[in-house]
Amino acid sequence: MNQTFKLLPEEKLNYTLRAIYEESGYSRYRMNKFEEYDLYADHRDFLAADGVITFTDLSGKLMALKPDVTLSIVKNTRDLKGKTERLYYNENVYRAAKGRDTFREIPQTGLELLGCVTDETRQEVLNLALRTLSVIPKKSVLEISHLGILQDLLASLGVPESAEKELIGLIGGRNRHELEKRLEALEIGTEKRALFLEIVAFRAPAPEAAKELSSLFDGLASEEHLREFSALLTALPEEKAGEPEAYVDFSVVDDISYYDGVVFKGFLDGVPEPVLSGGAYDALMRKMGRTSSAIGFALYVNLLTDHNVFSETAEKVGGERRMLNVALPKGRLGEKVYQAFREAGFPCDEVLSDSRKLIFENPEAGVRYFWVKPSDVAIYVERGAADVGVAGKDILLEYAPDVFELLDLGLGKCRMCVAGKKDFADDTRKSLRVATKFGRIAADYYRSIGRDIDIIHLNGSIEIAPILGLSDVIVDIVETGTTLKENNLEVLEEIVPISARLIANKASYPFKAEQIAALTKRLSER
Ligand code: PRP
Numbered sequence: 001m002n003q004t005f006k007l008l009p010e011e012k013l014n015y016t017l018r019a020i021y022e023e024s025g026y027s028r029y030r031m032n033k034f035e036e037y038d039l040y041a042d043h044r045d046f047l048a049a050d051g052v053i054t055f056t057d058l059s060g061k062l063m064a065l066k067p068d069v070t071l072s073i074v075k076n077t078r079d080l081k082g083k084t085e086r087l088y089y090n091e092n093v094y095r096a097a098k099g100r101d102t103f104r105e106i107p108q109t110g111l112e113l114l115g116c117v118t119d120e121t122r123q124e125v126l127n128l129a130l131r132t133l134s135v136i137p138k139k140s141v142l143e144i145s146h147l148g149i150l151q152d153l154l155a156s157l158g159v160p161e162s163a164e165k166e167l168i169g170l171i172g173g174r175n176r177h178e179l180e181k182r183l184e185a186l187e188i189g190t191e192k193r194a195l196f197l198e199i200v201a202f203r204a205p206a207p208e209a210a211k212e213l214s215s216l217f218d219g220l221a222s223e224e225h226l227r228e229f230s231a232l233l234t235a236l237p238e239e240k241a242g243e244p245e246a247y248v249d250f251s252v253v254d255d256i257s258y259y260d261g262v263v264f265k266g267f268l269d270g271v272p273e274p275v276l277s278g279g280a281y282d283a284l285m286r287k288m289g290r291t292s293s294a295i296g297f298a299l300y301v302n303l304l305t306d307h308n309v310f311s312e313t314a315e316k317v318g319g320e321r322r323m324l325n326v327a328l329p330k331g332r333l334g335e336k337v338y339q340a341f342r343e344a345g346f347p348c349d350e351v352l353s354d355s356r357k358l359i360f361e362n363p364e365a366g367v368r369y370f371w372v373k374p375s376d377v378a379i380y381v382e383r384g385a386a387d388v389g390v391a392g393k394d395i396l397l398e399y400a401p402d403v404f405e406l407l408d409l410g411l412g413k414c415r416m417c418v419a420g421k422k423d424f425a426d427d428t429r430k431s432l433r434v435a436t437k438f439g440r441i442a443a444d445y446y447r448s449i450g451r452d453i454d455i456i457h458l459n460g461s462i463e464i465a466p467i468l469g470l471s472d473v474i475v476d477i478v479e480t481g482t483t484l485k486e487n488n489l490e491v492l493e494e495i496v497p498i499s500a501r502l503i504a505n506k507a508s509y510p511f512k513a514e515q516i517a518a519l520t521k522r523l524s525e526r
Pocket of ligand 1: 460461462463476477478479480481482483
């Protein structure tokens with residue numbers, strides 16, 4: 001019988017990638033669906049998402065459904081003593097999706113090279129990451145950075161080790177304004193600060209970047225790291241039309257307790273999060289008692305099907321001007337924000353019309369605006385429904401969306417405060433009852449001062465809570481102070497100043513970098 005099966009596009013991709021990896025000398029690694037839970041408890045920060053599904057085995061030992069493959073491979077591979085092992089996998093992992101309460105079974109394909117990581121093997125893995133992207137039918141970009149170089153840079157500026165993680169997080173958020181403030185607080189001089197900000201904002205095609213590295217980091221990073229990174233970038237295949245583009249972008253960061261060399265992320269046009277992620281993870285190897293080196297990457301296959309990458313009707317994008325999708329916060333602040341965008345070269349005056357319409361576009365200016373609830377802007381941007389948006393710092397602190405924070409617009413200024421009755425005296429023998437809409441901000445603040453609290457979540461009119469004895473204090477926004485005054489309350493502590501910030505989706509940025517950078521620049525020059 002001559003029966004043929006039609007493979008689904010994702011199955012075809014899977015076989016294509018297996019063939020590529022096997023031809024390159026990688027052998028398939030198979031494993032159980034579960035591992036001892038301790039492996040994840042010990043390396044919690046390595047995991048891409050919180051939440052692990054656990055169960056006990058017959059002897060009562062706590063087990064987990066694998067949320068990750070790399071940790072299992074390292075755990076199950078002996079120390080290689082000079083040898084090199086090349087492995088690839090095709091496995092399902094189990095993770096809670098961000099912002100959702102449910103777990104998902106996520107197919108992941110990836111590879112790991114363990115043993116001797118040299119210039120050649122590093123190039124081999126990066127080339128395989130590029131080849132992986134190249135077989136996906138979408139425009140793609142690989143963004144590359146080097147955490148060793150960033151750590152050298154921080155050390156050479158005199159940043160204490162304790163502040164490294166926070167600063168690397170701000171670099172990863174393209175958050176120039178907060179970085180500048182932190183560096184100032186660390187007493188780093190004006191000239192050094194300016195140099196640092198220029199370096200971390202650097203983004204250029206890989207071959208161009210390779211040429212500029214040594215002058216950019218002159219004396220600020222170790223020669224070996226610069227040599228290694230430059231050798232890697234120079235060896236990348238020449239760019240061809242239709243092939244993935246490779247860029248150096250220092251906003252690509254990862255956890256420095258695990259990754260300490262080259263790191264990279266792959267993006268597809270129209271997919272709102274990175275589809276590929278990888279890097280050199282010697283620090284993880286050391287933590288797990290291994291003396292050899294390692295580098296690898298994973299492709300999140302579920303994102304390809306979730307975002308219709310294989311569908312033939314998916315938008316094909318040519319050289320025409322791309323629309324910039326902007327989420328504006330409805331209300332008074334939104335109108336001020338629109339005026340600023342208009343002056344920055346993105347006019348669409350229909351936005352201000354007195355109608356119930358929520359979406360407006362001006363194709364000539366290449367812009368599409370949406371009016372959304374202010375507290376929802378960050379969700380639209382994080383999920384890629386909007387490329388950029390304007391959200392209050394209160395919302396960014398509360399929901400911690402994974403977005404770039406490009407600019408402090410200086411609009412909508414207010415303060416996040418603790419407020420209470422005028423005669424309030426804290427009785428530290430009891431836990432403090434705090435009413436708020438901002439549970440995370442309140443919890444973080446009280447944790448930082450070591451005060452035990454009970455949070456009472458309310459959705460509005462928070463000021464009533466202490467008056468009626470529902471809470472001892474509130475954590476809320478204070479703008480003019482009128483609401484507090486009229487309710488006989490007063491500010492007890494100021495937690496953080498708040499203002500509107502320009503945010504951008506991290507996966508839109510590589511495809512609309514020029515428009516977004518021009519918008520940011522013009523808004524900053526207002
Ligand atoms: C905010 C905040 C305060 C008030 C502060 O409330 O929660 O109640 O503004 O402003 P003021 O210092 O100028 O008086 P919002 O208007 O957002 O309504 P809410 O009660 O629903 O939180």
